[in-house]
Amino acid sequence: MTTQQHKNALQGPLGWGLLVVAMAVLLISLGYAFSQIIANGHTSFNTSSALPWGQPIATYVFFALGSSGLGLIASLPLVFGFKQYYPIAKRCVFLAFALLISGMIVLALELGHVFRMLWVIPANLQVQSAMFWMGAFYALDLLFLLWKFSKLQGGHWDSKTAKQVGIASFVGVLLASGNLALIFGMMSMRPFWFDPLMPVYFYVTGITTAVAILVLLTYLAYAFKQTRMPAPLQALLTGPLPKLFAACVGVTLLLIAVRAITGLYSNNPEINVVWTDYLFKSGVYIAALLIGLLLPFVILLSKLRNSMGIQVVAALLVTVAMFAERLYFVVGGQVVPLFKGTWIPDLISYTPSATEWSLTFIGFALCFVIYLLGEKFLNLGDMPSQMIDHTTPRKPIEATA
Amino acid sequence: MAKWGMVIDLDKCTGCQACTTACSMENNTLPGETWQDVLFYNAGEYPSGQMKWLPRPCMQCENPSCVHVCPTRATYKDPDAGGIVFVDWNKCIGCKYCMIACPYGVRFYADEKPLIEPDIRDVFPGENAQLWSPPYQSPDEDWRRGIGIQPKGVVSKCTFCYHKVKNAPEGTADLDEDNPDVKEYVPACVRTCAPKARYFGDLDNPESHVNQLIGDKHGVRLKDHTGNKPQVYYLGAGAGVPAFTPADRENDA
Ligand code: SF4
Ligand code: SF4
Numbered sequence: 241m242t243t244q245q246h247k248n249a250l251q252g253p254l255g256w257g258l259l260v261v262a263m264a265v266l267l268i269s270l271g272y273a274f275s276q277i278i279a280n281g282h283t284s285f286n287t288s289s290a291l292p293w294g295q296p297i298a299t300y301v302f303f304a305l306g307s308s309g310l311g312l313i314a315s316l317p318l319v320f321g322f323k324q325y326y327p328i329a330k331r332c333v334f335l336a337f338a339l340l341i342s343g344m345i346v347l348a349l350e351l352g353h354v355f356r357m358l359w360v361i362p363a364n365l366q367v368q369s370a371m372f373w374m375g376a377f378y379a380l381d382l383l384f385l386l387w388k389f390s391k392l393q394g395g396h397w398d399s400k401t402a403k404q405v406g407i408a409s410f411v412g413v414l415l416a417s418g419n420l421a422l423i424f425g426m427m428s429m430r431p432f433w434f435d436p437l438m439p440v441y442f443y444v445t446g447i448t449t450a451v452a453i454l455v456l457l458t459y460l461a462y463a464f465k466q467t468r469m470p471a472p473l474q475a476l477l478t479g480p481l482p483k484l485f486a487a488c489v490g491v492t493l494l495l496i497a498v499r500a501i502t503g504l505y506s507n508n509p510e511i512n513v514v515w516t517d518y519l520f521k522s523g524v525y526i527a528a529l530l531i532g533l534l535l536p537f538v539i540l541l542s543k544l545r546n547s548m549g550i551q552v553v554a555a556l557l558v559t560v561a562m563f564a565e566r567l568y569f570v571v572g573g574q575v576v577p578l579f580k581g582t583w584i585p586d587l588i589s590y591t592p593s594a595t596e597w598s599l600t601f602i603g604f605a606l607c608f609v610i611y612l613l614g615e616k617f618l619n620l621g622d623m624p625s626q627m628i629d630h631t632t633p634r635k636p637i638e639a640t641a
Numbered sequence: 642m643a644k645w646g647m648v649i650d651l652d653k654c655t656g657c658q659a660c661t662t663a664c665s666m667e668n669n670t671l672p673g674e675t676w677q678d679v680l681f682y683n684a685g686e687y688p689s690g691q692m693k694w695l696p697r698p699c700m701q702c703e704n705p706s707c708v709h710v711c712p713t714r715a716t717y718k719d720p721d722a723g724g725i726v727f728v729d730w731n732k733c734i735g736c737k738y739c740m741i742a743c744p745y746g747v748r749f750y751a752d753e754k755p756l757i758e759p760d761i762r763d764v765f766p767g768e769n770a771q772l773w774s775p776p777y778q779s780p781d782e783d784w785r786r787g788i789g790i791q792p793k794g795v796v797s798k799c800t801f802c803y804h805k806v807k808n809a810p811e812g813t814a815d816l817d818e819d820n821p822d823v824k825e826y827v828p829a830c831v832r833t834c835a836p837k838a839r840y841f842g843d844l845d846n847p848e849s850h851v852n853q854l855i856g857d858k859h860g861v862r863l864k865d866h867t868g869n870k871p872q873v874y875y876l877g878a879g880a881g882v883p884a885f886t887p888a889d890r891e892n893d894a
Binding site: 281282283285286287288289290292293351352353354356357360361364366368369370371372375423427428429430508509510513517573574576577578579585586587 | 673674680682683695697706709710711712713714715732733734735736737738740741742743744745746748749750751752753754755760793794795796867868882884885886887888
């Protein structure tokens with residue numbers, strides 16, 4: 241890193257400072273979660289046999305799909321040849337890895353017997369189970385991400401093997417997140433989730449989450465100063481990327497709207513009541529829709545989308561909204577009791593416990609720690625040499641907006 | 642091999658919960674871990690509303706969705722054990738996918754907030770990986786079939802009292818508590834049912850009393866549209882549980 245002009249802020253003191261903070265959050269949450277789980281087992285969760293999957297599962301889904309989204313964005317330049325996206329390709333691949341590992345750790349802390357999983361799943365090969373395939377494909381996805389990253393790290397952007405690994409990784413991502421979708425989408429006894437096109441919903445929302453996280457962390461890497469960025473990155477951030485961002489948020493809104501309309505129209509209370517009495521009764525859910533998705537979408541439609549401040553605020557809002565969406569999605573499929581219940585027919589109530597929140601914090605803190613280490617030591621802003629010339633400042637690339 | 646099935650006559654069931662109690666004593670389940678439960682609900686609206694109830698064990702489905710989703714084969718249907726669906730506690734990883742996939746809500750994680758205080762698990766703290774260790778315990782334990790006191794981190798469910806049923810002589814058509822030869826092999830809920838609303842027998846034997854009841858009295862299966870094909874049949878009025886309506890909207894029409 242000789243060129244000070246393009247210096248990555250996270251390689252300096254800012255990076256160390258954030259690393260210390262993130263490590264502290266990680267250690268405190270880990271300590272709290274472990275002490276609670278060891279002392280009280282899963283009674284420290286607010287889940288129950290009537291509502292077995294809570295916020296830790298939603299956190300896992302958030303990270304796993306965010307990772308898949310990042311993997312898909314990385315494929316734009318690495319598989320499909322959209323060269324404008326090269327400046328974020330390496331960061332995307334690394335972030336996909338960081339998010340996936342973090343999600344997996346959160347899931348591991350949620351399971352009843354995590355170490356047993358390591359041998360029973362391979363030993364029993366239950367190919368009928370979508371969860372088996374999710375495990376298999378996300379494990380493959382993780383391997384391909386690492387392999388792809390090692391290629392980029394070695395400077396092989398366009399070699400034949402790099403391309404092949406890129407394609408394999410792209411297919412792996414589609415299979416992994418598609419299967420995660422089917423874990424929910426194939427459950428005909430849970431009509432709120434039952435949807436053959438659930439994979440499409442997960443792909444789109446995964447990419448939306450990914451763009452939001454990518455925008456936030458890319459600006460952070462340059463201390464929120466566009467002038468520190470290499471020209472091709474500036475061009476991307478004032479051109480194609482915000483457009484992609486707007487499009488993804490828009491399609492996400494569209495898909496949620498379609499789900500809401502069919503749900504509200506349906507007579508089936510296991511879908512209808514979830515919308516009327518759970519989702520649309522929750523201030524948080526409505527705020528996530530209106531402030532977290534609709535507002536950013538409207539702003540991103542205008543020319544304002546090329547401004548850094550707007551992008552950062554939109555990215556922050558969308559990230560939070562997508563997390564809320566995952567939580568309400570996972571819980572929403574379970575709130576209607578399977579039978580009308582005893583005496584008082586009510587939706588099952590669920591609010592995450594402190595331990596469940598600590599698992600969520602573990603996920604975010606771990607992801608951030610891994611990411612910061614990546615920025616610090618692995619030069620995540622790298623791109624093919626033909627794209628950047630360190631010695632002669634390029635003439636600014638015209639935004640194509 | 643038999644295909645064990647249960648018939649529950651709702652016209653005879655009084656909702657007394659003796660079956661629920663017998664089950665929890667037989668299987669040392671925790672409060673709330675009701676492998677067998679009686680659900681009470683309202684049908685209809687004022688002024689013609691009615692209170693109804695429905696006993697609900699695991700249906701030991703012929704086509705069990707809990708088995709299909711289990712990533713470890715911990716949950717399995719054993720054709721050599723009368724088609725009972727078991728959870729192997731040595732294999733279950735506690736992912737709880739089976740609890741999502743069961744349409745009847747009859748699977749239990751039990752390592753969760755206590756239903757009532759004081760928490761009985763604090764009174765009889767668990768030893769040897771058990772969630773709790775009460776002073777009286779059923780002598781039968783078979784973790785491969787989810788029989789015994791539930792350990793941490795796994796899912797439990799009704800086993801049709803396999804630890805009793807397995808001792809029935811080969812070829813038994815019905816396990817009837819009034820027949821002294823087999824009464825020790827009758828599932829606890831069936832044996833205890835005072836109005837004799839429950840019957841247990843071999844669904845594969847055309848001569849069995851359960852089959853005759855199902856045929857003569859139009860036995861129906863709960864939520865049959867799910868395709869799970871329960872091995873538990875209901876007779877009489879009441880098996881058509883009305884759809885969910887939130888309490889505050891019961892009078893909206
Ligand atoms: S009732 Fe539920 S737990 Fe029992 S066999 Fe059927 S799907 Fe499985
Ligand atoms: S919780 Fe256990 S029995 Fe249920 S699906 Fe998971 S591994 Fe199988």
